Every structure is written in C-alpha cells, then in structure tokens.
Amino acid sequence: MAFEKLRKEETLAMRKRLIGQSCRLFYSDEPVKIIKARGQYLFDENDKRYLDCISNVHHVGHCHPSITKAAAEQMDLLNTNARFLHDNIVMYADRLAATLPEKLCVFYFVNSGSEANDLALRLAQQYTQHQDVIVLDHAYHGHLMSLIDISPYKFRKLAGQKEWVHVAPLPDTYRGIYREDHPNPGQAYADTVKDLIEEVHRKGRKISAFFAESLPSVGGQIILPQGYSTKVAEYVRSAGGVFVADEVQTGFGRVGSHFWAFQLQGEGFCPDIVTMGKPMGNGHPLACVATTVEIAGAFTANGVEYFNTFGGNPVSCAIGLAVLDVIEKEDLRGNATRVGAHLKDLLTKLQTQHQIIGDVRGVGLFVGLELVSDRDQKTPATETADQICVSTDGPWENVVKFKPPMCFSMEDAELAVRCIDRILTALTRPLSLTPGHIHKKCSSTAVSHLVEWEHSASYPAGSEALSHKRRKQASHLTVQNI
Numbered sequence: 332m333a334f335e336k337l338r339k340e341e342t343l344a345m346r347k348r349l350i351g352q353s354c355r356l357f358y359s360d361e362p363v364k365i366i367k368a369r370g371q372y373l374f375d376e377n378d379k380r381y382l383d384c385i386s387n388v389h390h391v392g393h394c395h396p397s398i399t400k401a402a403a404e405q406m407d408l409l410n411t412n413a414r415f416l417h418d419n420i421v422m423y424a425d426r427l428a429a430t431l432p433e434k435l436c437v438f439y440f441v442n443s444g445s446e447a448n449d450l451a452l453r454l455a456q457q458y459t460q461h462q463d464v465i466v467l468d469h470a471y472h473g474h475l476m477s478l479i480d481i482s483p484y485k486f487r488k489l490a491g492q493k494e495w496v497h498v499a500p501l502p503d504t505y506r507g508i509y510r511e512d513h514p515n516p517g518q519a520y521a522d523t524v525k526d527l528i529e530e531v532h533r534k535g536r537k538i539s540a541f542f543a544e545s546l547p548s549v550g551g552q553i554i555l556p557q558g559y560s561t562k563v564a565e566y567v568r569s570a571g572g573v574f575v576a577d578e579v580q581t582g583f584g585r586v587g588s589h590f591w592a593f594q595l596q597g598e599g600f601c602p603d604i605v606t607m608g609k610p611m612g613n614g615h616p617l618a619c620v621a622t623t624v625e626i627a628g629a630f631t632a633n634g635v636e637y638f639n640t641f642g643g644n645p646v647s648c649a650i651g652l653a654v655l656d657v658i659e660k661e662d663l664r665g666n667a668t669r670v671g672a673h674l675k676d677l678l679t680k681l682q683t684q685h686q687i688i689g690d691v692r693g694v695g696l697f698v699g700l701e702l703v704s705d706r707d708q709k710t711p712a713t714e715t716a717d718q719i720c721v722s723t724d725g726p727w728e729n730v731v732k733f734k735p736p737m738c739f740s741m742e743d744a745e746l747a748v749r750c751i752d753r754i755l756t757a758l759t760r761p762l763s764l765t766p767g768h769i770h771k772k773c774s775s776t777a778v779s780h781l782v783e784w785e786h787s788a789s790y791p792a793g794s795e796a797l798s799h800k801r802r803k804q805a806s807h808l809t810v811q812n813i
Contacts, residue, residue, distance in 0.1 A: 339364045339376055368393030371736045371743060384747055385722040387734035390583055390610030391657040398613045401653035402646060410646040413440065414638060419648035426655050427621065430590045432601040437627040439620045440643030444579035444608025445473030447618040448542075450637075451604045452477055454622055455540035455573050458629040463531055465524060465541045465567070468501045469550040469726050472542060472577055481542055484549050497531055499524045499541075501550050501726075502559050505690045505701060506709050517558030525566045538572035540604075545592035548580045551725030552699025552732050554692055560596040564603075573626065576602035579618070580697075583610045584658055584737065587668030587695030595694065613654050617647045663737040667695040674698055674733065674744040681748060685755045687712055696739060699724075700731040700751075715758055 337345070342364060346356075356362045363381070365373045370392040373381040383393070391398065405419070413420055424438040441447050456462055464481050466472070471484040479485045480493050492498070502520040504511050509519040528538055541563055547553040564574040581592035582605075589595060593602055603626060608618035630637070641647070658664065675693055678700055682688040689703035689712075702712040711727035724730050731751070735743070 370395075370738050371740070382743055382746060384733050384735045384739075384743075386736055387580060387585065388609045389614050389736050390585075391613055391654055391661070391663060392736045392738040393614070395613060395657060397657050398615075398650055398653050401649045402615065405646045405649035408645075410644055412640060413643035417645050417648075419645045419652070420643040423643075423648040423651045426652060427619065431605065431621055434601060434623050435605055435621045437622050437624055439622075439637070439639075440647070441618045441620070441639050442616040442641050442647075443473075443618050444577075444606065445475050445478055446639075446642070447579065447606040447608050447620050448472045448575075448577060449475045449477050450620050451575050451577075451606050451622075452481070452540070452542075454604060454620065454626050454630050455575060457633055458626045459537075459539040459571055459573060461537040461539035461571060463495045463497060463536050463538050465497045465499055465527060465531075465538060465572075467543050467547060467550065468498050470501075470542070470544065470547065471549040472544075495536070497527050499527050501547060501553060502555050503551065503553050504556055505692065515558070517556035518562060520556060521559050521562035521566065524563045528566055528570045532570070538567060538570045540573050540575050541567040542575045542577065544577040544580060545595070546581045546586070546694070546697055548697075548732070548734070549724050551701065551730040552693055552697065554694060555596065557596065560593065560602075561600045564600065568603075573603035575604045575606065577606050579606055579608035580734070582607045583654070584664040585610070585667060585695050585697050585734070587664050587666075587671055590664070592694075592697075611654065612647060612650050615647060615650045616641075617651055618642075658737070661738070664695075666739075667737055670739050670741055670744055671695040671698060673741050674748070677744060677748040678751075681752055681755075684752070685759070687715060687755060687759065693733070696733065696735055696737060698733040700733075701725070702729045702731065715755075 343362060364376050365381075366376050367374045368383070368389070371383050373383050373393070375381070383389075386393070409417075411417075420440065424440075427438060428436050439450055441450060452464070455464075466481045466483065469484055471482045472478045473482070474485075479489065481496055483492070483498055486492055486496075500508055500520060500523050502509075502516070504513070504516050507520075508523075509516040513519055524541065531538060543560075543563075544550075545560075546555065560574070560576075567574055576591075576593040578591055578593065582590070584590050586592050586595060591605070593600065593605070603623060605621045606618070607621070611617040611619065671693065674696075675691060675698055678688070678691045678698070682691055686706060687702050687704065688700060689706055689709055690699075690701040692699050692701070702715050704710045704712040704715075711725075711729040713727050713729045715729075722732050722734075724732050733747070
C-alpha cells in the first residue's frame with residue numbers, strides 16, 4: 332500500500348535497534364502495525380480494520396477532516412512562536428473560558444499533560460509559598476521528574492516517596508476502605524485528607540496543593556463519591572493550599588453530562604487550577620493550565636518570565652478551536668451520554684452471566700469493568716484481565732477500561748461487549764490444553780481472541796474489534812501462571 336514504507340518485520344527490527352527499549356509497544360510479542368485511521372477505526376498494513384476502544388487522545392475521531400483542514404490551512408499561512416501577537420491564542424482562550432467557572436480565567440498553553448501538571452505544581456508552590464503536596468494513592472500525573480515525585484503509580488517502582496509528598500487513600504467505593512454501603516463515603520474519604528493535613532502540620536510542614544484526577548484513571552476508572560472534592564477543597568484551602576484538578580484524561584465532554592469531569596461534583600465546586608491535555612488537539616500536542624487571577628498574579632510577581640516555545644502557537648490553537656467546533660456541531664457530549672449509558676447497560680447485563688465481573692462503573696465514555704476471581708472477597712482477576720485485548724489499569728491491573736474516541740457508536744459498543752462475552756466464556760470453559768499451548772495462545776498472539784471470534788459478527792470479514800492493551804512488564808509472567 333502507498334502508506335507503507337517498510338515491511339512490518341523491517342519496521343520492528345529498526346525499532347528494536349533505534350528506539351529505547353523502555354518505550355514499549357502494544358502487544359509486544361506480536362505487535363500490530365497501524366498505518367492509517369479514520370474515526371474510531373484503525374487499519375493495519377493489510378488494510379484489516381480494528382475498533383479502537385481506548386484512544387482518548389483522538390477525541391473527536393482519528394483524522395477528522397475538520398481538524399486536518401484547520402491544521403493544514405493555518406500551517407500554510409503561519410506558524411510561529413506564541414510571543415508574537417496573534418488572534419488564535421486569545422480566541423482559543425476565550426472559548427475555553429466559556430466552558431469553565433468564571434474564576435478560572437487565566438490560561439497558560441503548553442504541549443503535553445505532563446508539562447501542564449508540572450506548571451500547575453509551580454503555580455501552586457509559588458502562590459502558597461509552601462512545598463508539600465497531597466495526592467491520591469495509585470495516582471499518575473506525568474513523566475517529568477517533578478510529576479513522578481507526586482505519582483505513587485511511578486515513584487513506588489523507583490526512588491520511593493519524597494518527604495514533601497503525602498498520599499491519601501483512593502476514594503474507591505468498590506474495594507476501598509469506605510464502600511457502597513457507607514452512609515456518606517464522600518465525607519469519609521475527605522476526612523482522610525483532613526487527617527493527613529493534620530499529620531503534615533504536626534511535622535512542621537505546610538500544604539501547597541491537593542492534586543487529583545477528576546476521575547482517577549490509572550487508579551482503575553474510579554468515580555469519586557459525591558461531596559468528596561468539595562470537602563477536600565475546604566480542608567486544603569483552610570490549610571493554605573490549593574485544589575488542582577487534573578483533567579488531562581477526562582476533560583472536553585468525555586463524561587457527557589458536563590464539559591469537565593470535576594463538574595460532576597456539583598455546581599458549587601470549583602478547583603483553583605485545572606490542567607488539560609490529551610484530547611485538546613485530537614492527536615496534536617496541545618495542553619493547557621487554567622487558573623485564577625490571584626494565582627497567576629503571584630506567578631508573575633516572582634519576576635521570572637514564563638514562555639513556552641511551542642505552547643499556544645497559531646497552528647495548535649487553530650486545531651484546538653476546530654476540536655471545540657466538532658464537539659459542538661456533532662453533539663459529541665450527547666453521543667457520550669447515550670453510547671456510554673448503552674455500554675454500561677450491556678456490561679451490567681454481562682455481569683449477570685459472568686461471575687468474574689465484579690463491578691461495572693463509569694460515566695459517559697469513561698467506563699471500567701473490574702474482574703475478580705471471587706466476588707465476595709473481591710480478589711483481583713489480574714491473569715484473566717491480561718488475556719483480554721484491552722487496556723487495563725488499577726492497582727492490580729484487573730480493570731478493563733473504555734475511553735474510546737467520542738464518535739464511538741451504539742453498534743461499536745455492542746461489538747466490543749459481544750467480543751468480551753466470548754472471551755470470558757472461553758476463558759472460564761474447562762480446558763484440556765497444555766500449559767505451553769495456553770501460554771503461546773494468550774501471550775504470543777494477544778489479538779487472536781478478538782480476530783478469530785468476531786468473523787461471524789454483523790461487521791464484514793476483515794473487520795476485527797480491538798481494544799488496545801498496554802503490555803505491562805508483569806504480563807508475560809501472569810499469562811504463564813494461568
């Protein structure tokens with residue numbers, strides 16, 4: 332095909348030779364080579380079609396014509412440093428401001444969610460003149476050193492926890508310390524943050540910020556209990572700190588009912604700083620920090636100029652504006668509400684057929700399916716989750732997550748659930764295969780489950796449903812231990 336420059340084997344060999352081995356591929360034992368995409372579909376070098384269930388970066392759909400048109404037209408006209416005066420950056424900031432509470436009215440444009448969170452940390456520490464940060468257990472906020480320091484998901488595998496970082500319990504009402512049967516889990520979990528603040532003060536330290544994803548993703552697609560963020564913000568502000576809402580994964584209408592996931596906590600709640608990233612540019616590197624006049628003023632008062640060479644450039648902002656237009660014109664928030672509800676309903680029905688499904692949770696097109704080997708004990712079924720070709724997260728890597736492009740359809744949801752049903756049915760069926768055969772089938776050809784079982788579906792032959800899965804370091808071992 333015209334799109335393919337190298338044979339798959341050549342590409343793989345060159346990647347192994349030239350690219351750092353810590354940069355892992357999906358399906359590392361037998362990688363899928365993707366050469367083009369449209370909407371919610373990916374295509375390999377043989378023009379085989381795959382259904383994309385987790386590309387939340389390509390928010391309005393892969394290669395959306397309105398986005399590529401806006402990018403090409405602006406690139407043909409001008410792309411330069413954001414320190415030249417230009418309309419696009421202020422028009423884009425104005426459009427973003429219209430989606431946020433009134434006090435969040437100052438914007439800093441950057442290139443990635445990691446850059447946004449790093450800047451948010453700087454803003455918080457400059458404004459409060461405090462250093463310490465509270466984060467949620469299992470949180471991930473980015474790959475910069477400053478963010479690894481506040482990401483338990485990362486620092487526990489590396490140098491460990493810094494003395495200025497404090498970890499609060501993840502507000503998980505399925506398997507956390509306060510569960511569905513608690514009369515007020517939001518208040519109970521918020522009080523753990525209050526206790527942590529008091530502990531920090533006893534050590535003679537002070538809080539600069541509470542950092543949290545509005546819906547923890549790496550933590551396992553967690554939906555925060557009502558009232559949690561409001562009470563936490565109250566406690567943190569009373570201690571002289573600020574509340575940072577990380578919307579890098581969940582913003583721009585993914586939850587359907589609201590433009591920002593933090594708005595699920597009620598109209599009365601407003602963070603002091605909001606970070607955004609992944610979906611902003613539909614695959615183009617674009618991210619942002621929104622904050623208050625007071626916090627921005629303190630940052631300016633330090634006397635050190637802040638500039639970002641590429642952040643807020645004319646092309647990036649043209650793309651950002653086009654993304655906002657598509658979300659509105661194609662009613663993608665409405666689609667997220669309708670299709671997300673249908674997906675949850677289908678998965679909940681599937682739960683009645685498979686004991687291994689312990690919990691179905693989510694809002695809009697942010698959905699998690701938690702697999703357990705024992706519903707009463709809620710024992711994580713990590714080995715089974717590892718065998719399904721989807722992205723998994725959570726402390727035990729047993730939560731199958733759905734964060735597809737926002738153009739995901741009812742039919743797509745039905746196909747994905749049908750495939751999962753067949754996979755779970757096969758995995759719980761008594762097997763007469765040898766351990767070696769099982770290992771080869773599950774680990775070496777991770778895509779085979781969905782490829783082989785969906786040929787009889789309503790989609791034409793050659794149209795396979797695939798939900799990406801990040802291959803974790805432990806994946807190979809857990810499959811061998813089936």
